[in-house]
Amino acid sequence: MPNTWQPTCSIELMRLRAQMLYAIRQFFLERDVLEVETPLLSHSSGTDPQLDFFTTEYGLSPLQRSLFLQTSPEFAMKRLLAAGSGSIYQIGKAFRNGESGRFHNPEFTLLEWYRVGFTLPQLMDEIAELIDLLFKNHRTLNTAQRFSYRELFLQHTGLDPLVFSNQDYCAYALDNDAPEAVSICGNNHALWLDFIFSHKVQPRLKGNVLYSVYDYPACQSSLARINADSPLVTDRVEIFIDGIELGNGYYELTDAKEQEKRFDDEIGIRLQEKRPFTVKDKRLIAALEAGLPDCSGMAIGLDRLLMLLSDSATIQDVLNFPIHRA
Amino acid sequence: MASYSTNEFKAGLKVMLDNDPCAIIENEFVKPGKGQAFNRVKIRNLKTGRVIERTFKSGDSLEGADVVDVEMQYLYNDGEFRHFMVPDTFEQYQCDEKAVAEASKWLKDQDSCTVTLWNDAPLSVTPANFVELAIVETDPGVRGDTSGGGGKPAKLETGAVVRVPLFVQQGEVIKVDTRTGEYISRVKE
Numbered sequence: 340m341p342n343t344w345q346p347t348c349s350i351e352l353m354r355l356r357a358q359m360l361y362a363i364r365q366f367f368l369e370r371d372v373l374e375v376e377t378p379l380l381s382h383s384s385g386t387d388p389q390l391d392f393f394t395t396e397y398g399l400s401p402l403q404r405s406l407f408l409q410t411s412p413e414f415a416m417k418r419l420l421a422a423g424s425g426s427i428y429q430i431g432k433a434f435r436n437g438e439s440g441r442f443h444n445p446e447f448t449l450l451e452w453y454r455v456g457f458t459l460p461q462l463m464d465e466i467a468e469l470i471d472l473l474f475k476n477h478r479t480l481n482t483a484q485r486f487s488y489r490e491l492f493l494q495h496t497g498l499d500p501l502v503f504s505n506q507d508y509c510a511y512a513l514d515n516d517a518p519e520a521v522s523i524c525g526n527n528h529a530l531w532l533d534f535i536f537s538h539k540v541q542p543r544l545k546g547n548v549l550y551s552v553y554d555y556p557a558c559q560s561s562l563a564r565i566n567a568d569s570p571l572v573t574d575r576v577e578i579f580i581d582g583i584e585l586g587n588g589y590y591e592l593t594d595a596k597e598q599e600k601r602f603d604d605e606i607g608i609r610l611q612e613k614r615p616f617t618v619k620d621k622r623l624i625a626a627l628e629a630g631l632p633d634c635s636g637m638a639i640g641l642d643r644l645l646m647l648l649s650d651s652a653t654i655q656d657v658l659n660f661p662i663h664r665a
Numbered sequence: 666m667a668s669y670s671t672n673e674f675k676a677g678l679k680v681m682l683d684n685d686p687c688a689i690i691e692n693e694f695v696k697p698g699k700g701q702a703f704n705r706v707k708i709r710n711l712k713t714g715r716v717i718e719r720t721f722k723s724g725d726s727l728e729g730a731d732v733v734d735v736e737m738q739y740l741y742n743d744g745e746f747r748h749f750m751v752p753d754t755f756e757q758y759q760c761d762e763k764a765v766a767e768a769s770k771w772l773k774d775q776d777s778c779t780v781t782l783w784n785d786a787p788l789s790v791t792p793a794n795f796v797e798l799a800i801v802e803t804d805p806g807v808r809g810d811t812s813g814g815g816g817k818p819a820k821l822e823t824g825a826v827v828r829v830p831l832f833v834q835q836g837e838v839i840k841v842d843t844r845t846g847e848y849i850s851r852v853k854e
Contacts, residue, residue: 389700437672437723438702440694516718523703523722533700538720561699577698587698640698 346659372426377415380406383620386605391436408434414623421626428452453636462635483549503528529558544579563589588637595627666729671704679732686730760787770825
């Protein structure tokens with residue numbers, strides 16, 4: 340294959356990427372948000388049962404040990420926040436094993452930022468301003484829209500995502516050309532929501548609009564806080580354009596005990612499902628114990644953002660060397 | 666037969682689904698940032714030709730299907746079955762009308778075509794992309810009219826009817842694209 344040395348993306352798109360990075364740095368510079376770097380290699384990894392990580396060997400035998408390539412810079416950045424950094428952002432690589440497809444490359448670029456003192460609605464405002472700025476001169480988006488997860492789910496499926504009814508969910512799947520969901524999802528509420536949202540709701544978030552979806556069901560809380568007014572929902576936001584998931588944000592969990600419990604629960608699920616073993620990040624827990632300031636944080640996949648800015652059909656079109664050419 | 670995991674699914678792979686042999690057309694990885702990964706697969710049932718979409722949990726697997734495409738020569742029609750032969754081995758296969766289906770209108774004795782076998786039994790027949798067939802019936806065209814517009818129906822020796830330009834006459838041999846059923850050119854004998 341004589342041509343495989345060449346990049347899969349055009350020179351024009353390389354320029355567009357550089358412009359995008361420049362604009363993001365300007366945006367945060369003007370807002371006094373500090374750019375930071377955190378390690379790609381770490382002694383621990385996230386415990387999310389849905390993520391597979393890469394490991395690598397550090398040092399020589401007999402002192403050799405495994406290090407994890409980061410699936411997200413979240414834990415290290417929170418340690419900086421606990422140390423008093425103030426609001427910070429980072430543009431860096433993240434690694435997720437086995438994720439490859441039209442919208443996935445196992446190595447990808449993330450923009451992640453944390454705003455000390457911001458609530459989730461304030462974070463959503465800032466996201467919309469950043470997206471506006473980046474799309475300016477490339478594409479004109481219609482007025483951004485915000486929906487609660489429940490509102491959106493009800494509107495597109497008629498199902499209540501907060502209250503699980505196996506019977507209603509099965510009936511919906513059978514009526515909507517997705518009978519396989521019944522055997523795939525069984526009695527697992529979170530899995531049903533993943534299935535129905537990704538197959539039936541997300542594809543409809545089109546129309547050249549930035550969609551912010553907030554108040555995720557508590558069973559999908561991940562690292563977000565449970566909402567103060569309603570224990571059924573969590574202070575989490577996801578954004579979508581053209582049916583593509585672009586990013587995820589939280590009003591961050593600051594409770595060290597709750598964090599440790601979620602780690603333990605997830606490690607339990609990993610063991611049950613016989614997924615690769617991971618260790619919980621005790622340094623993050625220690626940082627939370629020392630005190631993480633109230634803050635909101637957001638991560639956006641920059642390769643997908645570039646796809647949307649350039650109207651590219653696949654992530655390979657915006658990467659120099661996707662995994663099969665790396 | 667081996668089984669294949671979702672991350673091995675790619676266009677052309679033959680697998681068993683609901684007890685029928687199928688060919689994968691397209692495989693899309695769907696994964697919420699925080700959530701279960703799925704593979705949304707477009708798949709053709711090789712028995713019925715129907716295309717369906719089906720979702721799998723990433724990591725699930727399907728049995729492979731023993732499906733192969735074999736070049737064969739069409740021999741004859743005995744009224745009930747059509748008979749085909751593998752030129753190298755002289756091995757013969759008989760296909761019922763269901764397997765031959767649409768291909769029947771392009772099959773002329775001695776022509777080669779592709780027979781898809783499932784567990785060594787014919788599943789479907791695909792004619793060559795281009796066939797050359799004689800016109801057995803068409804209206805006489807107006808001499809001198811060579812324009813592209815219009816055209817007229819012509820019945821071929823295999824029973825197929827295609828549109829041909831007005832200047833093409835009964836008894837002539839023409840080349841036809843079997844995928845579109847369109848006339849390509851006259852064939853000089």
